Amino acid sequence: MVTTQQLVGCPGGPRWPGVPPPPGRAGSPAPGTGPGGHALHLREPQMAFLAAQCGLTLQQTRRWFRRRRNQDRPCLTKKFCEASWRFLFYLCSFFGGLSVLYHESWLWTPVMCWDNYPDQPLKPGLYYWYLLELSFYISLLITLHLDVKRKDFKEQVAHHFVTITLIVFSYSANLLRIGSLVLLLHDASDYLLEACKIFNYTRWRKACDTLFIIFSLVFFYTRLVLFPTQILYTTYYESIASSGPFFGYYFFNGLLMMLQLLHVFWSCLILRMIYSFTKKGQMEKDVRSDVEEADSSDGDVVQESLPLKNGAAPTDGPRSRAPGRLANGHAPAT
Numbered sequence: 001m002v003t004t005q006q007l008v009g010c011p012g013g014p015r016w017p018g019v020p021p022p023p024g025r026a027g028s029p030a031p032g033t034g035p036g037g038h039a040l041h042l043r044e045p046q047m048a049f050l051a052a053q054c055g056l057t058l059q060q061t062r063r064w065f066r067r068r069r070n071q072d073r074p075c076l077t078k079k080f081c082e083a084s085w086r087f088l089f090y091l092c093s094f095f096g097g098l099s100v101l102y103h104e105s106w107l108w109t110p111v112m113c114w115d116n117y118p119d120q121p122l123k124p125g126l127y128y129w130y131l132l133e134l135s136f137y138i139s140l141l142i143t144l145h146l147d148v149k150r151k152d153f154k155e156q157v158a159h160h161f162v163t164i165t166l167i168v169f170s171y172s173a174n175l176l177r178i179g180s181l182v183l184l185l186h187d188a189s190d191y192l193l194e195a196c197k198i199f200n201y202t203r204w205r206k207a208c209d210t211l212f213i214i215f216s217l218v219f220f221y222t223r224l225v226l227f228p229t230q231i232l233y234t235t236y237y238e239s240i241a242s243s244g245p246f247f248g249y250y251f252f253n254g255l256l257m258m259l260q261l262l263h264v265f266w267s268c269l270i271l272r273m274i275y276s277f278t279k280k281g282q283m284e285k286d287v288r289s290d291v292e293e294a295d296s297s298d299g300d301v302v303q304e305s306l307p308l309k310n311g312a313a314p315t316d317g318p319r320s321r322a323p324g325r326l327a328n329g330h331a332p333a334t
Helices: 002-008 044-054 058-071 076-101 110-114 124-142 153-172 176-201 205-236 249-280
Strands: none
Touching: 044 058, 076 124, 076 176, 110 176, 110 205, 124 153, 124 176, 153 176, 153 249, 176 205, 205 249
8 A cells, every 4th residue: 555655646656747746844933833833823913923023914924824734734646646546446346346246146136145144155256355355444444544634534434443343244244245245336436436536636627527427426326226225125124034133133234224324424425516516517626625725815915025135024014123133133234
């Protein structure tokens, strides 16, 4: 995973068209920015006092803090890197799982997942694919705090916990047939989402818009149609048609219902993006992402300052209060 990030999207890797290079290191911290140089949200009197100390106008000080806060937000390079390696994994996982299950009867008829249960042999291909999926979701949960944080962070944590619990429990209870169908349905749309992100970050708008429509259709069909009508139906009703409830019946179905609730939540976010898409004609930003603060926010009209000679303070801003000295501490020329 780390190697893929370094080769595809990290600063040491190749430059992709439309993806700007990562920003350089932040400058030296200004007075009052807190430990480690992290920008604080200062009040107006504190901002004015800091502007007077630095010999800047109030608008310039506000702009500095806004840009400093934006530096702490993830850059496009990091987002592109994350989307790239996830796309490669989901693509390989989906088609690898499809090749494993293609010739299995329960892929096309889910009710056959319960034939001769629990005396069902485990084939090597399904075993290795299951372990691959389990290791992937464990790695996602461990590195979640290092990835790009979005507004659905809590939902992502819940999803990873539920998925890992489902994989472990289904393996322990020999429910691998129905578990493999759940994994395949999820992978069917995940690689399309990551591909859409990649084109969005590289500003290939037409490809991004087309993939977004395809992803939305696949997501709604697999998560809101196939999952409840095929997976939930067979686990709730068909699994107990010829015998009593299997071990962990209520626990297993409760986890699947939690997944379905998360599907509905993310479907609402996608519908919001589709609504924005139909209004503006192109896909907007991910509604889960944070927005950078504009330089002209808070109603301020920010004017670029002219180059200053010898470090002198601007004429329209406060100067240092030390008599006989300029804002940078130099004595005036005589």
